[in-house]
Amino acid sequence: MMDSDEIPSSQGTVEAPPPGSSSENATAILTPSNDEARWAFKEVVDWLQEQTIDPIEIACKEHTRKCMWISSKLQPDPGARRVARKLLESFSSSSSSISSAQGSSSPHRQDDETPYEIWTGHYFLSIDESPRMPRKGWTVGSLRDISNLNDIVLTIHTKHKMYQVRQRQATFQIHHTGLVCLRSGSERATTRINGSQVSARDVCVLKENAVELTFGALCYRLEYARGSRAEGYTARLQHYLSDTLDSQVSQSTLALTPTPSEQGSITIGQWTLTTGTIGVGGSGRVSVGMNRAGKLVALKRIHVGKDREYAQQRRTRLESLAALCARYDEERILRLVEVITDEVRATNNHADWWFVLDPAAESTLVSLHVEKRLGEGNERTLNTRTVLIEILEATQFLHKHGWIHGDIKPPNVGIRNWSSQTRSIVLLDLDDAQKSPPPGQTLPARPGTDGTIGWLAPERELDGYNETDVQYGLGIVDAEENLSQPFIIQRLQPPGSISSPDSSVASARKYDPPTNFPPPLSRLQFEALHNAPFTSDRALKRRNVDDYSDAPEDLNANAEEVDEGKEEAITASCYTESQCSSPPKPILTPPYRLHMLRAKF
Structure with missing residues (x-):
């Protein structure tokens, strides 16, 4: 097996394709790499140059040329003499007749001192030149008859023992990842990638910059072309996948699988x-x-x-x-x-x-927000609702089976699919998930040891906690996505008041400990998310959230007012059981009150 770095480059040939040639914007280039493959390529060129008046054959040759780049002049080839002699011996011992097309390219005996010159070049795959049947891909094989043509014709000798290439040898296609993939034409066909046999049942994605392909006795180097790294190629690729192959793939997904690097992988x-x-x-x-x-x-x-x-x-x-x-x-x-x-x-x-x-998530909820893919107005409301339902169903599954995620936040909500047909999420970062405590019990607080500041439920650091702490993170996720901006929480309690074995916890977290919050929220009702109406973006700008149920909607409220409200200090006094029998009602900034209201529904 050859390493990809040892395979000679197809883009450093004797004569490179000039600017403006048909293969300039190709996705991948397939270049003959052994003597037999180069001679077979020469025979195909000889066939293309034969004159004919048959309109079907003319159309057949025109289609074959679409996937070929041919040098402008003959090139000397040191291995051509060996192949010619081998073919001559085979033709001399064969009793079968040779067709006129094949006969024109049959080797003839020459003086051993005479150099052989042959047509050189390569085949290429281009999303600008669709195959005959785009959904199937570019078919590869030998030429048996012009009525059953391949997109890439490797040889005109259908049954020649030296080539061992079948009429339907293999098929190339653009995979939904944007890379080239290969499938063998049948289980009897010898098709290998870097020496490993390819099955007709499996699709093999070519994930290296260059690979060695074997079709029968013919060897080729397939290499991703410069055109696949050109500016604007990803957009063209996305259009090809969606319009031609009906594969709805976002550019975020394609960004996960860029064209393989020329420096190796x-x-x-x-x-x-x-x-x-x-x-x-x-x-x-x-x-x-x-x-x-x-x-x-x-x-x-x-x-x-x-x-x-x-x-x-x-x-x-x-x-x-x-x-x-x-x-x-x-x-x-x-x-x-x-x-x-x-x-x-x-x-x-x-x-x-x-x-x-x-899975490998194409993006996260943060990316959706930054790229404005959640939409605006009613579209944003519906998309936020979809996301929250997905998160709730995922967390409900964990809670039902005795697990706590413990770190719900937008960066940990991955996007599995985000298209017009399907929208779904996946919860990420479960490294610190915990088993739920028995009913009626809580896990001990561990100040400063886990969770993410800003989304961490206060009971995680102050009191015992259980699976209900997810409500806090969900509420902030909801508020962030509906307010269309990051959520700011101020914490004013002095560091020394927290019951932590480490007084440096607060400074290490760059915030004061979260002791200034109300008691844990009541349990979220899953059904409520399906039935409760979401407020519109205009309604979310209300200044007076205390009178949320009957206050008139201030349609003139602007973003500056919301930001100003978010910066207000939380002035409620912290409490302990020894200070008072019941906690005072917290005085909170409007966005934080909105979070509480929406989390409770």
Whole structure:
């Protein structure tokens, strides 16, 4: 098997395609790489140059030329003499007749000192030149008759033993990831990628910049062309996928699988990294990987030191959740596929682990907000409702089976699909998910140890908590998406008042501890989300949220007023059981009151 770097480049040939040529904007180029393949290419060119008056054959040749670039003059080829001699011996010993088209390209005996010159060039795949049957793809094989033509004609000798190319050898297609994929024409056809046989049942995505393809005895190098890296190619590709192949793929999804780099790629197990780091958190770095079948996953790389207990706990936790989701076919929870390590025997004090997670989300709720893909007005309201229903159904599944996510926030809400037909999410970052406590009990507060400031429920750091703490994060997610701007929460309680073993918790978090909030919210009712009306963007600008039920709508309220209200300090005094028997009603900024109201429905 040849490494892709060892395969000679097809874009550094004796004569390169000039600017404006048919292959200039090609997605991929297929170049003959062994003597037999170069001679077969020469024979096809000879056939194309034969004169004919048959309109069907003329049309056939014109279609064949659409996927070929041919040099303007003959080029010397050192291996041509060996192939010519081999073919001459085969023709001499054969008793079968040769058609006129084949006879014109039959080799003839020449003086050993005479150099052979042949037509050179390559085949190419271009989304600007659709195949005869776009839904099927570019068919590849030999020429048997002009009534049953391939898009890419490898040889005009249909049954010649030296070539071993079938009439329907293989098919190229543009995969929904935007990369080229290959399928063998039949189980009897010899079709290989880098030496590995390709099945007629499986689609193989070509995820490296260059690969060696074998069709029978003919070898080729397939390489992604410069046109696939040109400005504007992604937009053209998206149109081709949607208009020609009816595959609704967003540019965010295509961004996960760009054209493979010319500098090579990194492979982890069966997964080839398609992008650099797309996310960095306290628990590791995240990249996107793809296997030969075109499956996209997220790979989270974590460094494991001497203490492996925490990493092993995370692994066990994710394996348990993956088994649970698989059992109930739940797709809204991120699943662990496998764990890959560079230190199998665990004799090292340091090692890297890769958590392979499915799916690789095309974007997050944050991206939808920044890119304004949630829409405006009623469209935004409906999309926000859809997202919240999806989140609630996912969290309800976790709670039903005794799990707490613990870190609900827009960056941890991944987008699985976001098209006009389908909109769905997946909950990300379950590394610190916890088992729910028994009914009526709570888990102990752990100030400063987990969660994300701004979305962390106050009871997580102040009191015992259970699965109901998700209401807080959901309320802020709802408020952020409906207010169309990040949610600001001010915390004024001095750091020393929190019952934390570490007085530096507040300064480490760059905020004062969240002791200034009302008691935990009552449980969210799942059915309420289906029945309760959402307020419109205009109504959300009301200044007086205390009189929300009967106050007139201030249609002239502007964004500056909302921002001004959000900056108001939360002046309610903090309380403890020793200070008073019942907590005072908190005085909150209007956006925060809105959050409370909407979370309670």
